Amino acid sequence: MRKLLAVLTAALALSLAGCGYNTFQTNDEQVKASWSEVVNQYQRRADLVPNLVNTVKGEAKFEQDTLARVIDARSKATSIQATPELVNDPVAFQKFQQAQGELTGALSRLLAVSENYPNLRANQGFRDLQAQLEGTENRITVARNRYIKSVQDYNVTVRSFPTNLTAMVLGYKQKSNFTVENEKEISKPPSVGFDSAPANPKVGASGVAR
Structure with a gap:
């Protein structure tokens, strides 16, 4: 009985390996790593905002609505x-995407x-924060592109035969x-302060290029 169980287990393992089980594990780990980098870069940007806001508040007549x-x-x-x-929950992912x-x-x-406030533009602290923000936006674009590619690879494996059976x-x-829609928006030449980034692949929720 034990020998039969061992044979069946080995056969199942070989069957799963032949149907892409290992590929799923590899692609899933890549998605997790890529997503982690996206989150890290978004957090880096969020961490810059308080100092940026406090610096801008020093300009007494700055638009309060914009700061708010x-x-x-x-x-x-x-x-x-x-x-x-979160990447396995389309609704939660959409909320995250919208918030960012x-x-x-x-x-x-x-x-x-800020272009309308020469004193603010001349403030070294503001200029330093702006430069950090620009660099972070560029890193966000790179991280998103890597995530898009890793999800494409994973989703293609899910949909392709015979791995779709697994x-x-x-x-x-x-x-x-x-x-x-989000990729079109983020690929537009940005407003003052952000360097233009190369257009991202036009990818939908399924991860398939359109």
Whole structure:
């Protein structure tokens, strides 16, 4: 009986290996690593916001509504727990994506408005923070592109034969990716302060290029 069980176990292992089980594990780990980097870079940006806001507050006549939007957008973005499991929940992923997009827009607006305040533009502290923010936005773009590619690879494995059979048996499902609309928005030449970034692949929630 033990020998039969061992033979069946070995046969099952070989069957899973032949149907992409190991590929799923490799791709899943890559998605997790890529997602972690996206989250790290977004957190890095969020950490810069308080100092940026405090510096801008030093300009007495600066638009308070613009500052309020940045503060509110940061609060929303940091309130979402971006765990590795979030990429398996399309609704939660969409909320995360929307919150980060709102912060991007609020920061772009702040930097655009700052052009109207020569004293602020001449402030070394503000210029240093702006430079750090620009660098972080570029790193966010790179991290997102890597995540998009890793999810594409994983989702293709889920949908392709014969690995789709393994996916059905083991319950593997496609992971969420950045939407076409979001990628179009982030690929636009940014407002004052952010360097233009190369266009990201146009990828939908399924991870398949369109």
